[in-house]
Amino acid sequence: xxxxxxxxxxxxxxxxxxxxxxxxxxxxxxxxxxxxxxxxxxxxxxxxxxxxxxxxxxxxxxxxxxxxxxxxxxxxxxxxxxxxxxxxxxxxxxxxxxxxxxxxxxxxxxxxxxxxxxx
Amino acid sequence: xxxxxxxxxxxxxxxxxxxxxxxxxxxxxxxxxxxxxxxxxxxxxxxxxxxxxxxxxxxxxxxxxxxxxxxxxxxxxxxxxxxxxxxxxxxxxxxxxxxxxxxxxxxxxxxxxxxxxxx
DNA sequence: GATAGTAGTATCCCAAAGGATACCGGTATC
DNA sequence: GATACCGGTATCCTTTGGGATACTACTATC
Numbered sequence: 001x002x003x004x005x006x007x008x009x010x011x012x013x014x015x016x017x018x019x020x021x022x023x024x025x026x027x028x029x030x031x032x033x034x035x036x037x038x039x040x041x042x043x044x045x046x047x048x049x050x051x052x053x054x055x056x057x058x059x060x061x062x063x064x065x066x067x068x069x070x071x072x073x074x075x076x077x078x079x080x081x082x083x084x085x086x087x088x089x090x091x092x093x094x095x096x097x098x099x100x101x102x103x104x105x106x107x108x109x110x111x112x113x114x115x116x117x118x119x
Numbered sequence: 120x121x122x123x124x125x126x127x128x129x130x131x132x133x134x135x136x137x138x139x140x141x142x143x144x145x146x147x148x149x150x151x152x153x154x155x156x157x158x159x160x161x162x163x164x165x166x167x168x169x170x171x172x173x174x175x176x177x178x179x180x181x182x183x184x185x186x187x188x189x190x191x192x193x194x195x196x197x198x199x200x201x202x203x204x205x206x207x208x209x210x211x212x213x214x215x216x217x218x219x220x221x222x223x224x225x226x227x228x229x230x231x232x233x234x235x236x237x238x
Numbered sequence: 239g240a241t242a243g244t245a246g247t248a249t250c251c252c253a254a255a256g257g258a259t260a261c262c263g264g265t266a267t268c
Numbered sequence: 269g270a271t272a273c274c275g276g277t278a279t280c281c282t283t284t285g286g287g288a289t290a291c292t293a294c295t296a297t298c
Contacts, residue, residue, distance in 0.1 A: 010161040011161070017225045041136075063275085087274085105139065107219075108220055109141065149286090167243080179248085204295095
């Protein structure tokens, strides 16, 4: 293979990766989206439970992030019309498709912290 | 296993994941860090080459992000004392350890785009 | 000697992200 | 009837991330 072709191929691959990563980061933007998804991984949670599980998130932000997660079909808002009304947020199957990303980030982050601390 | 214990375990797991993901996202913060790492994946690049490869990044931002990537040992700044001086940025082995994360983000991003467009 | 490229730095500015605080209507409890 | 929880909303304010633009010192080329 000619150098010229290799160059073209790796450039194409680079652009391909750039766009994929960009799209993924776009829907995961914001400080709290992944924390919310991780917290919901344990099971459905109510608004207040989520707030306590994550810690330090204000209701305004939690509400906003949940709406965006709902729009992207990562999270389902379940309303149980009992009295009083019970509202639960639960991870959808599509939300669970983020597991690979979360696993990689988590594993890398943990080894990185260990690496930093051992210096 | 008692429900109580399951709950405790999954909470611990949740906190564990939260901290790992947090640490990873912390060093990858900023709009251009992953794009730079991806661009350098093809091979070493000079400042101007990087700027052109990424597109739309201003020299100020590129300089800042490169410094942070260098501090985290993702990127090595090579100075060749020829005349004129040649400066190249190259990915370190540790920088390559981000490949798993990039792969996951890229693959997920691409399937997500396909999913969106097919609706 | 003008022009262009290389590798950045300096300054200014703006929009967006996010935090603090207060509030709302409803229900249940004391 | 006061208080407290639930599920949020509204308003204000600060921070910071990042873009635009200009500039520098050096070298090479026309």
